[in-house]
Amino acid sequence: MLHAATLALAAVTAAGQTAPSGCSAAVNRQFDFWVGEWTVTDSASGQVAGQSRIEKLYDGCAIRENWTSAGFTGGSLNAYRAADGKWHQMWMDSAGAVRHFIGGVDSAGKMVLTAEQPRPGGGAVRLIRMTFTANADATVRQYSDFSDDGGAHWQLRPFL
């Protein structure tokens, strides 16, 4: 973050401009509650699931997730996309997985992102949903569920 902030200041100086960056709008900050250095705990088992560093980068235009757990790394790029008015998250990891989540903030301020996952052998696409909630104690709750019927019914995705 410090590095990115330094670059941003340099950019303003070089251009001789004092205008705020194009990503300082409130909508670009909707996911800022996720930014930080986190120890991630599985609420079901109470065990530490991994470490996650969430960075706000590129003059506030993007959020990068850096996930680490035993023998596994992954990450995502997150940004509000003005073209469709939605938040996008692209996840990739060391197991070769790719998921493109799309969504936004609901009326309660929760970030809700949903990805479509093709099913092996065909059949209905599985919807995978993640809901991020900023808790009052400065922690964040990440809840994930899935639906195999187009969103009519949702089930918890167990961690293990």
Add this chain to the structure above:
Amino acid sequence: MRVQQFLAAIFLAVPQALPAQQAATTPPPPCKGPEHRTLDFWVGDWVAYDQAGTAIGTNRITRNEYGDCVITEHFRTNDGSMIGHSVSIYRPGLKQWRQTWVDNQNGFFDLVGGPVSGSDHIFVFENKRPVETAPFQRMIFQDVKPDSFVWRWQNRAKAEDSWKDSWVIQYRRKGAAAGS
């Protein structure tokens, strides 16, 4: 840096992936096949030049941030006007590369592509248009040599139109002699 002031636990039901479950089935190591290496020509530390030959920025491409699976890009112009980052991965099921790019100009690009044969370029990524009215956009890699290549960002309004350059960058590997 307020975020580091509250190193806190987050209560998590599920991350996006299931590493422990995957480890239990001991599958072959992911992303080891040659099809995952077709973008490796891009890996390295590069200096970016405009068409007049002026150095305008740098680009660092790595392939080890997420095992063997993801190729990452860190681009910045010398004046700081464009700072961006991309991740690229090969998807065996679709036989297709996927790239996501973000930058400090509020850019978010979702692209698909792969190697090309019999053309003036060897690799292409085309933008997945978020809305029907969005222009067609793509990047191509051409004249690829061990220490240099040309990158073109192109667009067209309609699928039947010809591609037109909107940004051309000549890349030269850092430390490489001119003309190599």
